[in-house]
Amino acid sequence: MPKVRNPDDVDTMNMTPMIDVTFQLIIFFMLVTDMANQQLERLRLPAASKAIKEKFADETLMVLNVTEKGVVKIQGKTYFTPPSKDRPEEYDAKRLEDVFIGRRQDKRYQELAGKDDIVKYPLLIRADRSTEWQWVQMIMQIATKEGGVTRVQMGAMQEEGK
Amino acid sequence: MPKIPEEEKRPDLNMTPMIDIVFQLLIFFMLSMHFKEVEGKLITTLPKDKGLQSSSVLQPELQEVRVILCAGGDVRMHSQNKGEHERVDKDPTVCKAMVEKIDVGDLHKTSKDESKIAPNRAIYKQIGAKTKELYDMTPSSRDPSKRSPIIIDADSETPYEHIIGVINVLKEVDIENIEFAGNPRFGTTYGSGQKDQFNRKK
Numbered sequence: 555m556p557k558v559r560n561p562d563d564v565d566t567m568n569m570t571p572m573i574d575v576t577f578q579l580i581i582f583f584m585l586v587t588d589m590a591n592q593q594l595e596r597l598r599l600p601a602a603s604k605a606i607k608e609k610f611a612d613e614t615l616m617v618l619n620v621t622e623k624g625v626v627k628i629q630g631k632t633y634f635t636p637p638s639k640d641r642p643e644e645y646d647a648k649r650l651e652d653v654f655i656g657r658r659q660d661k662r663y664q665e666l667a668g669k670d671d672i673v674k675y676p677l678l679i680r681a682d683r684s685t686e687w688q689w690v691q692m693i694m695q696i697a698t699k700e701g702g703v704t705r706v707q708m709g710a711m712q713e714e715g716k
Numbered sequence: 717m718p719k720i721p722e723e724e725k726r727p728d729l730n731m732t733p734m735i736d737i738v739f740q741l742l743i744f745f746m747l748s749m750h751f752k753e754v755e756g757k758l759i760t761t762l763p764k765d766k767g768l769q770s771s772s773v774l775q776p777e778l779q780e781v782r783v784i785l786c787a788g789g790d791v792r793m794h795s796q797n798k799g800e801h802e803r804v805d806k807d808p809t810v811c812k813a814m815v816e817k818i819d820v821g822d823l824h825k826t827s828k829d830e831s832k833i834a835p836n837r838a839i840y841k842q843i844g845a846k847t848k849e850l851y852d853m854t855p856s857s858r859d860p861s862k863r864s865p866i867i868i869d870a871d872s873e874t875p876y877e878h879i880i881g882v883i884n885v886l887k888e889v890d891i892e893n894i895e896f897a898g899n900p901r902f903g904t905t906y907g908s909g910q911k912d913q914f915n916r917k918k
Contacts (some may be wrong), residue, residue, distance in 0.1 A: 569731050569735065572735075573731070573734075573735065573738065576735075576738050576739065576742055577738065579742055580738065580741050580742050580745060583742070583745030583746060583749055584745060586749060594755075598827070599755065600876060600877035600880040600881065601833075601880075602756065602758055602880050602881075602883070602884040603884060603888065604758060604884050604887040604888060605755075605756025605757060605758055605884075606756055606757055606758075606759070607754065607755075607756055608755050608756055608757045610755075620876075622827075647902075678757060680755075681876040682827075682876065683826065683827060683875060683876060683877035683880075684825055684826075684827040684875045684876070684877065685875065685876040686787075686872060686873050686874070686875070686876075687785075687787075687870045687871070687872060687873070687874040687875070687876055687878075687879055688872035688873070688899055688901070688902075690876055690879070691872070691896070691898070691899040691902065692899070692902045694762060694896065695898060695899065695902045696902070697762070698762045703762060704761060704762050705759060705760070705761055705762065706759075706760050706761075706762055707757040707758070707759050707760075708757060708758045708759075708760060708879075708880060708883070709755060709756075709757055710755075710756050710757065710758055710880050710884070711754070711755060711756065712754045712755065712756040
């Protein structure tokens with residue numbers, strides 16, 4: 555006589571290993587995801603074997619991101635948009651200039667206050683590998699003229715094994 | 717006292733909502749993920765407190781070594797006396813590299829063609845070798861005990877990767893005295909008009 559199955563006797567799948575694996579995956583993705591650093595735009599930086607490692611630990615570091623099209627972004631906000639190719643003379647870098655004027659004034663106040671530990675405000679320019687050089691030139695020229703910047707760090711990918 | 721059946725002692729915990737949430741989290745992190753990349757920097761020095769001045773163009777270091785990058789492959793013959801410009805072919809992906817008047821080769825954009833990275837590196841090496849050769853035999857006209865600076869004179873449209881490639885190769889041959897030629901376009905039209913407002917009175 556065939557065994558009669560009790561309808562309440564349902565086979566349940568053991569979910570514990572699946573949940574364990576899923577939690578492991580979540581932890582992995584949380585660790586490798588870099589969402590905290592809003593300063594960094596997604597750019598394809600050129601590689602350089604002589605690049606020094608940058609940890610982005612310095613809070614005074616100003617990071618200027620220059621996209622492939624020449625758009626300049628600081629902390630995710632756009633500070634400069636290049637003019638169209640047919641009207642190259644119509645460019646407006648006022649916002650960018652104001653950033654450096656403010657930076658210089660800040661430094662000046664510190665000097666006047668006689669502070670010994672003047673914040674140096676390091677500047678890092680991160681540009682896409684195919685960004686036209688003129689937009690990086692523009693930043694450097696504004697930085698020098700308006701902000702009195704004398705040292706610029708240029709972003710590059712560290713080549714493997716270096 | 718009646719005995720409680722075994723099944724009623726252990727109530728079932730409904731895991732379904734938790735699994736749903738966990739999967740949502742997993743999908744979120746998978747989609748928003750990009751791997752942390754090892755980034756570096758190359759440190760360069762700009763002229764102190766000068767900005768772009770026309771004098772830097774009119775009165776260049778008499779003995780200097782120029783690395784010239786011409787975007788579009790147009791050959792621009794530099795002559796310190798005449799400032800001659802001679803345009804030849806145009807290709808937006810090509811950039812002609814010259815050390816002084818010596819043609820080193822063509823650099824290519826790698827954004828669409830990764831296979832060009834290796835040939836570009838070979839050209840950078842040649843630029844480094846040729847520049848080092850000239851650098852070692854060129855004393856500075858301002859201070860003969862020092863070496864003259866290397867000036868990177870690149871066209872506006874030159875891709876940034878070539879500039880980094882040249883700076884990198886110059887650092888590899890122990891040349892740190894690197895300067896950039898300014899762009900007159902930004903030297904004449906930008907500025908707040910508040911000239912000398914920050915000049916220190918001594």
